[in-house]
Amino acid sequence: xxxxxxxxxxxxxxxxxSGVTRMQLNNYLRDTGLWFxxxxxxxxxxxxxxxxxxxxxxxxxxxxxxxxxxxxxxxLADGRVINTAGKGRRTKKTSAGYNLTNxxxxxEGTLGIITKASLKLFGIPxxxxxxxCHFPDVQGAVDTTVQVLQCGIPIARIEFLDEVSIDAVNKYxxxxxxxxxxxxxxxxxxxSSLDEQAALVADLCSMNNGSDFKWAKDPEERSHLWKxxxxxxxACMALKPGSKPYSTDVCVPVxxxxxxxKRSKEEITKAGVxxxxxxxxxxxxxxxxxxxxxxxxxxxQKIQEVSKKMALMSLxxxxxxxxxxxxxxxxxELLVQEIGETGIQVMKQIKQTLDPKGIMNPAKVFY
Amino acid sequence: xxxxxxxxxxxxxxxxxSGVTRMQLNNYLRDTGLWFxxxxxxxxxxxxxxxxxxxxxxxxxxxxxxxxxxxxxxxLADGRVINTAGKGRRTKKTSAGYNLTNxxxxxEGTLGIITKASLKLFGIPxxxxxxxCHFPDVQGAVDTTVQVLQCGIPIARIEFLDEVSIDAVNKYxxxxxxxxxxxxxxxxxxxSSLDEQAALVADLCSMNNGSDFKWAKDPEERSHLWKxxxxxxxACMALKPGSKPYSTDVCVPVxxxxxxxKRSKEEITKAGVxxxxxxxxxxxxxxxxxxxxxxxxxxxQKIQEVSKKMALMSLxxxxxxxxxxxxxxxxxELLVQEIGETGIQVMKQIKQTLDPKGIMNPAKVFY
Numbered sequence: 001x002x003x004x005x006x007x008x009x010x011x012x013x014x015x016x017x018s019g020v021t022r023m024q025l026n027n028y029l030r031d032t033g034l035w036f037x038x039x040x041x042x043x044x045x046x047x048x049x050x051x052x053x054x055x056x057x058x059x060x061x062x063x064x065x066x067x068x069x070x071x072x073x074x075x076l077a078d079g080r081v082i083n084t085a086g087k088g089r090r091t092k093k094t095s096a097g098y099n100l101t102n103x104x105x106x107x108e109g110t111l112g113i114i115t116k117a118s119l120k121l122f123g124i125p126x127x128x129x130x131x132x133c134h135f136p137d138v139q140g141a142v143d144t145t146v147q148v149l150q151c152g153i154p155i156a157r158i159e160f161l162d163e164v165s166i167d168a169v170n171k172y173x174x175x176x177x178x179x180x181x182x183x184x185x186x187x188x189x190x191x192s193s194l195d196e197q198a199a200l201v202a203d204l205c206s207m208n209n210g211s212d213f214k215w216a217k218d219p220e221e222r223s224h225l226w227k228x229x230x231x232x233x234x235a236c237m238a239l240k241p242g243s244k245p246y247s248t249d250v251c252v253p254v255x256x257x258x259x260x261x262k263r264s265k266e267e268i269t270k271a272g273v274x275x276x277x278x279x280x281x282x283x284x285x286x287x288x289x290x291x292x293x294x295x296x297x298x299x300x301q302k303i304q305e306v307s308k309k310m311a312l313m314s315l316x317x318x319x320x321x322x323x324x325x326x327x328x329x330x331x332x333e334l335l336v337q338e339i340g341e342t343g344i345q346v347m348k349q350i351k352q353t354l355d356p357k358g359i360m361n362p363a364k365v366f367y
Numbered sequence: 368x369x370x371x372x373x374x375x376x377x378x379x380x381x382x383x384x385s386g387v388t389r390m391q392l393n394n395y396l397r398d399t400g401l402w403f404x405x406x407x408x409x410x411x412x413x414x415x416x417x418x419x420x421x422x423x424x425x426x427x428x429x430x431x432x433x434x435x436x437x438x439x440x441x442x443l444a445d446g447r448v449i450n451t452a453g454k455g456r457r458t459k460k461t462s463a464g465y466n467l468t469n470x471x472x473x474x475e476g477t478l479g480i481i482t483k484a485s486l487k488l489f490g491i492p493x494x495x496x497x498x499x500c501h502f503p504d505v506q507g508a509v510d511t512t513v514q515v516l517q518c519g520i521p522i523a524r525i526e527f528l529d530e531v532s533i534d535a536v537n538k539y540x541x542x543x544x545x546x547x548x549x550x551x552x553x554x555x556x557x558x559s560s561l562d563e564q565a566a567l568v569a570d571l572c573s574m575n576n577g578s579d580f581k582w583a584k585d586p587e588e589r590s591h592l593w594k595x596x597x598x599x600x601x602a603c604m605a606l607k608p609g610s611k612p613y614s615t616d617v618c619v620p621v622x623x624x625x626x627x628x629k630r631s632k633e634e635i636t637k638a639g640v641x642x643x644x645x646x647x648x649x650x651x652x653x654x655x656x657x658x659x660x661x662x663x664x665x666x667x668q669k670i671q672e673v674s675k676k677m678a679l680m681s682l683x684x685x686x687x688x689x690x691x692x693x694x695x696x697x698x699x700e701l702l703v704q705e706i707g708e709t710g711i712q713v714m715k716q717i718k719q720t721l722d723p724k725g726i727m728n729p730a731k732v733f734y
Binding site for chain 1: 378420426447450451453455457459461462469490491517518519555557560619682686687688693694701702712714717721
């Protein structure tokens, strides 16, 4: 089940079996000049990424799995096999019938098992450049993000790291960045358009009191920067040797980020735990990667409480209790508060009609 | 029901009631520097556009309604009211529960009535430039399109018109374009990035034997060009005075466009009817706007037969029987062929569970 079944370079699509991973696909595509950009960090299987509606650092430019799946083959609870867009179909758009594809994307395995996926592909950008900038507060980083988006700058990545995360990265990845709320940015395009973007973004950063703005143009320097970003979970764990990660994520309208990050930090401090914050700020989405001592149930409980409070704050601010991690078992109660009783009834009606015996990933998403 | 309930410029979103139209919203937004880009041509209501999953000329850049709706308020068949993403939620992404929003987008009113929609907004591009280029055949126009996409040129619109459509436009909109398969293109960005795009695209066109490449940089000239494109339905009707339009659309993987357009033209010629072809070529989607004499049932029948043959050809080529017009009543049988019996069963199970009495837009989408 780990075969790449077809790649159609002229049509910017491919079809893969359920075991094919993101990196396997991108290695295979290398000679075509194309890539599949959705990148949740880990080398996940693509059909798993469909099931959980994965996103990650590139979502600000390319969207999440929701926007990048053309068709799915799914085995239903009663053994029927369907192709959500019809067998072999792989058009960039369609208005033929219900959007079954996006009913299964993000359903966390509770409606059926995804055995094949047809995905969109994109041209690899001609040139890439990255940058880091540090701010006196979260507001400056968020204002810069909003202005970058307002100017229509085709930003490829825009990632927020708070001072705790920067400290972790400095120590783990041997860097010497200023310990302050920061943005990691990436731009793609033609070489001359990058120069233009560079100038504009440097201006916006300094308007918002950003400092130590630093371009990483050299591929090695760039790759060191993004490797550091991708290793952040390990960096956070290294802050407390012997700890295991407990991560949570919420997503709010971008303008609410400064407030929710401020209040989350207050809760983290009050609980006396370590909670580095890292966010896909262009989407309003951020994570806390708590390093937790497995032998300290009291600490775990405190972390779970902070995590729940953050989700409730997010709901207060028109946000969601999870931007990309999903509901699983831990956020089932929060999902009811987020969607409302009637919306949950409708979701359960769909679950009931497609899986009346409840055999598909039981006890996940709903009680 | 025609109120714009909120606009959040920093969050790039708005919420509208069901009667608000696309142009009403864009007029209202004018001072914010933002716009809602999905443009099916007509000044449709935004909730209607949700219901039919509208797209149009800007979809190659901004996607269709599927990618641009954040939340819907829906009245269900039994009177329950739900908010598909939870009341008031308007995050750019979420992985909380099933994607009910995209179950209702494109369901053509068969699952419930959409009474409110929260939509994504975008910054109005700094500068815009358009161009026209003519080709000896469809292949040249399609190859150019694929190469433009491969190069990652941030094309805003790329529209195909066959020689019959160009003739109609020349006559109706008083233009003197070369009567040949043509591309209408639009680019957006910063002024200097437009120059760069210009040079690259002019090269690609000439590599594919395009000729008479002409830039429309001046706003008046540009607006004349796109008005001509938007008036094309009327231009096609004017080819046969007194006629009414019968339009159809299909969508295939882009590489199949030359073949399906060639074969469609053969069918049109064989039937002896007039059938100008106009396409959103970047998405693999195209229309035929048949002018039909209402007093000639034989002609109507021929047109229906050509339309059906085109849909079947599209299905043969991994395509869909409708890229943006929807199923309605006319394509219900084709939908079964496209999705397959099992997929249709699943769609009908969902319809049955949400509308057991079949009172929501009865007899549409399914038999």
